[in-house]
Amino acid sequence: MTAVSNVLRYFSPRISKALVGVCGNISEIRLRSGGPLSITLPDQYVYLTENGAYTSSADKALRVTMEDIRHSFEAVCRYSVHSCQSQINSGFVTVAGGHRAGFGGTAVYSPSGKIENLKYINGINFRIAGEVRGAADEIVLTAMQNGLKSVLIFGAPCSGKTTILRDLCRQVGDRYPVSLVDERYEIASVSGGNANNHVGANTDVFSGFSKTDGILTAIRVMSPRMIVCDEIGSDSDISALRQAWISGVKIAASTHCGSVTELLCGSVYPLIACKAFEYAVLTEDRHIKRIYKSEELIKLKESGDEV
Structure with missing residues (x-):
């Protein structure tokens, strides 16, 4: 079908x-x-x-x-x-x-x-949402060989960010306690209390919560190893994720940015600068185009080079 x-x-x-x-x-x-x-x-x-x-x-x-x-x-x-x-x-x-x-x-x-x-x-x-098993394999193999790392997925609209984030949530959630803050119901697609998509055996889903409320609630009551959320960018999103990082929780999130240059000039960059995000993944045409370490992006920002 x-x-x-x-x-x-x-x-x-x-x-x-x-x-x-x-x-x-x-x-x-x-x-x-x-x-x-x-x-x-x-x-x-x-x-x-x-x-x-x-x-x-x-x-x-x-x-x-x-x-x-x-x-x-x-x-x-x-x-x-x-x-x-x-x-x-x-x-x-x-x-x-x-x-x-x-x-x-x-x-x-x-x-x-x-x-x-x-x-x-x-x-x-x-x-149209796409649940693609294995879409995040490259992230898991590259960034998480030696334990959990925080990952930011960025790209233009319809570049595959949510599809890849969903599979990353599934893979991490099959191994560790994960809290998914699914504000727009797109990742887990909960209906009647049941998730229609596979987001991990150990994943707790907070559907319909604002990202701020969901993140702070998850930290208080679920003791997650990682928090997953989609489409971050507002000041309240950044503040809540910073609180998660200070609390020792890893983060996997996505944001709209058409290029590395846009990412370095955007509201999410401070979370890269303080290494709350250790890796950033650029998506294009529903595939992973490149995986950056935070150190690479910080050097690009300091050099002022256009990407």
Whole structure:
């Protein structure tokens, strides 16, 4: 069964018909009201016709309607929008298997300045999750031959960070106590209290926690050897991870950075500078491109060389 077949239930009959015969490694399915149905493949971005054929012409593609959008929105919310409101306010809902539906629409703000709802949903981007056993083998062989090390995985969007982080969590969690802070439900894909993805026999999952709350709670109550979390970058994330490091807990995390230069200039660099992260792994096209030691990155930063 392909990843696409696992998400067909979230689409209207006419969209499902176009998708049902699609093969290959699809990373995204995009619906825009009034726009062409499109998919993202490893090496190209294409449109789909009514019969599921690839085309480079938007004019020949199946046009998505508001009814298609409404059908998918209600399906990913399990026909209970209220129960998914907190995720909707963050702009996405994660479904079984770790696939994530991101929404475009009109934000409704509360008097305090926080988003309290999204209305007039006019676009949905399905990001297809991939559980790939062995995706983190190179990290384990290179960085963890002599015990646990802290690892930062970085790369552009859709470069494979989460897939590799998930497998690293699985491999480490099969050997040591691990706490996974799965804020967006993408790594373990917990549903009804059960993880749909393999994240390690000794892994405790904190689903839906903010990274700050999840990290600090895990330190206090679970005594993990490693904490795993996805998409770090805010000041609160950095502060909580620094507390984990001070507490002697190893960290595996990911962050959005398109290059080493961006990483060295970003908010996460202080955790590299103090060696809270001992290795940094650059991903590209869903593979590991290079593994850096923190010392290498610190020297690059001090030299001012562009990478």
